[in-house]
Amino acid sequence: MSETLETTYRDALRDAIREAMRADDRVFLMGEDVGDYGGCFAVSLGLLEEFGPERVRDTPLSESAFVGADIGAAIGGMRPIVEIMTVNFxxxxxxxxxxxxxxxLHMSGGQFNVPLVIRMTTGAGRQLAAQHSHSLEGWYAHIPGLRVVTPATLEDARGMLATALRDPDPVLMFEHGSLYPMKGTLATDAGAVDIDHAAVRRPGTDVSLITYGGSLGKALAAAALLDQDGVSADVIDLRTLRPLDDTAIVESVRRTHHAVIVDEGWRSGGISAEISARIMEEALYDLDAPVERVCTAEVPLPYAKHLEEAALPQPPGIAAAALRTLG
Structure with missing residues (x-):
């Protein structure tokens, strides 16, 4: 039986980067303020001192330039980890x-893979106003040729990077900014995790709450509220948005016959619409009511705390949507 240690989401990410760099000399980290400053969210703190400026590289304020440089490095046989400070950048x-x-890969006729991992902070809830509160992972999930992962737990923060670095194609890793200080225990031997399948974070029989990333905690809180009304919620953490684990989604809907999708992105044209469509295509006759969606209000995110909270999905609203679909 493995031992556990107290850690945080940001520390789990740092440990994953450190382990990858120790294991493979081709792995390096590149981005704005990742070196001397230790990363805008302190994820890379201490890595410059351990690995030196050749492998922990501060960049100019030009995302196009340093992402392009890392694409070239990946084609040339390196294994770059790129940090983009926030998703809007x-x-x-x-x-x-x-x-x-x-x-x-497609345009070269299969000759050139791009084994690149791009990490970026996503999401709202920290009073960073309209320009720094986007949830655009659903946009990127629209693009063929990318894998899009959204670690919501300490285990996934620790383990998704190792699996992503083994992928021959580009992987985008969206880290919700509110999760960095999240505390918990993690096995000392925690390592690579599967990034192909969704996970049932709480089993239930009455309604499926389908979500990912920073909204997982809210869905679990909503499930606790529903418990008080005698409603058993099946909470699904998608974990990967491209490719979606259709099987896990459909299996949950077939268990509960009701579905609520929780997405911090905007409703129009978002990932919640895609998931809803797939449920209709693959499990329409298993549904006892239309699919409900709980998304961010279709406005630029406000700075004022009470307005930001009102614009974002919250546990009471998720629970209310579940009760609506149950009639």
Missing amino acids: SLLALDQIMNNAASL
């Missing part, structure tokens, strides 16, 4: 991510 590198990283 990734839009400055969207051309590199979509037209190069995601497309080169």
Whole structure:
């Protein structure tokens, strides 16, 4: 039986990076403020001192330039880990991510893989206002050629990176900013985890709460509220948004016959719409009521705390949606 230690989400990520860099000389970290400053969210704190400036590289404020450089390094045989400070800044590198990283294997006739991992902070709830509160992982899940993962637990924060680095194709890792200080216990021998399958975080029989990333905790809190009304919620952590684990989604819906999708992204054209469509396509006759969706209000995220909270999915609203679908 393995021992456990107290840790945080950010420390689990740092341990994953450190382990990868110790195990493989080809792995290096690159991004804004990842070196001397230790990362905007302190994930890379101490790595420069351990591995030196050749393998922990601070970059200029040009996402397009350093993501492009890392794509070139990946094609050349290296295993880059790129840190983009927040997801909104990734839009400055969207051309590199979509037209190069995601497309080169296809456009080279299978000659050039791009084994690249891009980490970025996503999500709202920290009063960072409209420009730094986006949840755009659903946008990236739209792009063929990418894998999109969303670690919501300490185990996934610790283990997804190792699996991603073994992938011959680009992997985007979306870390919800509210999770970095999350505390818990982790096995001392925790390592690589599966990134192909969703996970049942709480089994239930009456309604499926389907979510990922920073919304998992809210879905679990909503399940606890539903318990008080005698409702048993099956909480599904998608973990990977591209490719979606259709089997896990459909199996849950077939158990409960009711579904609520919780997504911090906007409702229109978002990942929640895609999941809802797949449920309709694959499990329509297993449903006893229409699928409910709980998403962020369709506004630029407010700075004021009470307005931001009102705009985001919250446990009482998730529980209310579940009760609506149960009639």
